[in-house]
Amino acid sequence: MRTRDPQRQQGAGWLFVSPAILVLGVFLVAPIGMALWVSLSDWSGSGSPISRDVNFIGTENYNALLADPGLARQDLMISFRNTFYYVLGVVPLQTILALSLAVLLNNRFLKGRTFFRTAFYFPSVVSSVAISLLFLFLFAGSGAINNVLGWFGVNGPNWFQDSRGLIHIFGDAVGLWSLAAPPSWMTEPSVMGLSFWEWFSGPSVALSAIMMQVIWTTAGTFMLLFLAGLQDLPVEVEEAAMVDGANKWQRFMNVTVPHLRPTILLVVTLGFIGTWQVFDQMYVMTQGGPAKTTLTPAYLSYQAAFTNGDWGQGAAIAFILFAIIFILTTTQRWLMRDKDVSAQKRADRGVRRRQRSRRTRAIVEETQRKAQSS
Amino acid sequence: MSALSKDDRTPIRPVVAAVGEGRPSRGKKFWFYGMLIFFALLYIYPFIIQLVTSFKTDPDATGNALSLTPDPFTTGAWETLFSSNYPTWFTNSVIVTLCVTLGRVFFCSLAGYALARLKFTGRIALFTGLLAVMAVPGIVLLIPKFLILNYVGIYNTYPALIVPLMIDAAGIFIMKQFFETIPESVEEAARIDGASTFRTFWSVVLPMAKPALITLTILSFQGSWNELGHFIVATNDPDLYTLTRGVAGFTTGGLGSGNQYPVAMAAALLMTIPTALVFIVFQRYFTQGANAGAEKG
Known part of the structure; x- marks a missing residue:
């Protein structure tokens, strides 16, 4: 038996x-090392x-970005803001839409069911470039969205050219301040190169349009995760709640949501990781503009x-x-490991659950990878 | 819409009816289907607008964005598209996607099988490394990838577009997980017959991994067809542009003057069609997470 x-x-x-x-060594590990060197040179x-002509300059590049007052730090802070x-809007809304x-x-x-599931999931498999072109047209000044807003007497903005922040607009509308002349107590103090006025701008109108696009696209993927979780919910539990006289909303809040807790945790953490990587939409639609309000760290890095x-x-x-993403991923793995342990404890439906979670994990890994482009 | 006209006379689970819920009332059904149709429109209507707009003229597309009847009807946008570089980009996308998918399926199963089954020194360390590599977000690799492609001297070549995408850590992981579900006794039989390791893998184990292979094929196809970041840093030669790279340039003045929405919609639609076809044919594998019990190890 040679083979043994x-x-x-x-x-x-x-x-x-x-x-x-x-x-993987040549195109992933080595380049990371090379880029690390470049960032220090x-x-x-x-x-x-x-x-030999390239000099080691220590953490100078990092200092310019994180410590020294100047344009580089200001741009990075704008992209963080x-x-x-973006995260604050996209993560909760896409989770709620996916769950709904x-x-x-x-x-x-x-x-x-198959027809509707296909319709909701389809945008998730389409190229982000194609979706971005479509949304550029939908959100154009005279585009479909503004036409629909027109039915309700709303004069839609020129979405992708509008750099006004939503919080600024809201404050202006309720009379807190004037957009044209922001109060000096907000423009004077500066934290990390940006004034309070800039920090508390809210997402710009242009960024909001991109957020809506991303929510619309990614909700389908997360919907599949929620569906898998829902199908795991034993009918008997819901029936028991029904016998106890719980109404639909009570059943949803007290039976369905607690059962879906691990899935919700997964979707939210995946959302956090994915939203930090957004790049394609900025590259195709706005190139960081207008007035840098759609600048993200990934696009800033590319642009620099x-x-x-x-x-x-x-x-x-x-x-x-x-x-940043490493911290988010590590936190997620830590949180999910916790979940796996408790899941093992109630392994009464062991085989079925394991098979499903394996399938779910394949989707999860894929989602994680393409989260940047969604 | 056909779902509305159908009548729900037989609840799927009569036992629930006995418990007290029964069939939903007319009002509830109205709200339920109302919501469903609202969301369906939200998800389907944009694609219909896309299709219709590709047959409009520029002023018509700008002036009547919501209208579903092109006035006048024209195939001008499509003619413009086909006389541009678009066919070249399409060919490049096909070449790159085919090579990446074939390479990924083969090499990822090979590595996945080794990590799942073969006993060799360093296996555990390799698997740990794989998990670490999977945690690296693709987006931070843009600059590093450009640096290495330049350094190796293959920037602006087909290999630069293809080879770095050919191995995917997540793909190896998926295959490894699947191979571990195949009972070892299957291989024992082949070994007793004196088959080599590769032969056992190729003729015995691989055919049993069909569901995982199909999943990996689809993920690779979709991933490389839709990839943008890597193609941005791997080439700046318009002859080597793939669809995503070329079409992304449309928005930054690549089409000349004017907004040219019909051409943009035609371009976006045509690059969506291959994905849509694969999606419809292999839907089950795309949505496998929701399709409990559709396939089994």
Whole structure:
């Protein structure tokens, strides 16, 4: 039995994984090392970054971004502010929309479930570039959205050219301040290079349009996760609640939502990780404008390196973003591990649950990977 | 809409009716289907507008964005599209997607099988490394990838578009998880017959992994067809642009003067069609998470 020879599996094992190691090593691990070096160097973009003319400058690029007052830090802070409002809007709304769609589809009297599920999920599989073009048209000044708003007597904005912040607009509308002349107590003090007025702008109208697009697109993916969770809910539990006289809303809040807690946790954390990586929409639709209100760290990093030729700073932004996402991912894994343990404890429906969670995990991994583009 | 006209005479679970809920009342049904149709319109109508607009003239598209009847009807946008670089980009996308998908399915199953079944030193360490690699978000790799492609000297070539996408850590992970569900006894039989490790993998184990292979094929197809970031940093040669890269340029003046919405809609629609076809044919595998019990290890 030659094949049982451990020596032989040794060789086959390494042979089988060698293409993967080679490609991942050359195009993933090595470039990360190289970029780390670039972020610590004064490489200008010409010639090889690993040559004698390139100098080690320590954390200078990081200082310019995080400590020294100046344009670089200001831009990064603007991108953080934008992302903060983006996350604040997208994560809860896409979770609620996904859950609503899943609950609608899970109704046992529904006819044509496959059709509706397909319709809701379809945008998730379409290229973000195609969706972005479509939304540029829908949200155009004379586009479909503004036409519909017109039915209700609302004069829609020129979405992608409008840099006014939503909180600014709201404050102006209720008479707190005037958009044209912001109060000095808000414009004077500056934190990390931005005034209170800038920090508390809210998402701009342009960013809100992108947020709506992303919510619309990603809700379908998360809807599938919720559907899987809902189908795991034993009918008997709901029936028991029904016998106890709980109405529909009570059953939803006291039976369905607690049962879906792990899924909600998963969707929210995946949302956090995905929203920090948004890039495609900015590249296609706004290039960070108007007035930098759609600038995100990912796009800023790209812009610094490829448009402005500041490679060190671009790479440094990428690593700062990496650190943020790493913290989010680690937190998620930690939270989910907790969930897995408690799930094992009540492993009465063991086999079914395990199979489903494996399938769910495949979706999860995929979602995680494409979250950037959704 | 056909769902509305159908009558719900037989609840799927009569036992529930006995418990007291019964059939939903007319009012409840009205609200339920009202909501459902609202969401369905929200999700389908944009694509209908996209289709119709591609047959409009520029002024018509701008002036009557919601109208579903092109006035006048014209195929001008499509002609413009086909006389542009679009066919080149489409061909490039097909080439890249085919190569990436074939490579990914083969190499990821190979590595997944080794990690699941073969006993070799360093396996655990490799798997840990794989998990670490999976945690690296693609978006922070844009600059690093450009640096290495330049350094290796394959920037602006087909290999630059294809090879880095050919291995996907998540793909290896999916295959490994699946191979672990296949009973080892299956391989024992092949081993006793004296088959080599590769032969056992290729002729015995791989055919049993069909569901996972289909899933991986679809994920790879969709992933590489829709990929944008990698193609931005791998080339700046318009002859090597894929659809995503080329069409993304439409918004930044790539079409010349004017907004040219009909051309943009035609471009977006045509690049969606391959995805839509694959999606419709293999829907079950896309939505497998929701389709409990549709397939089994």
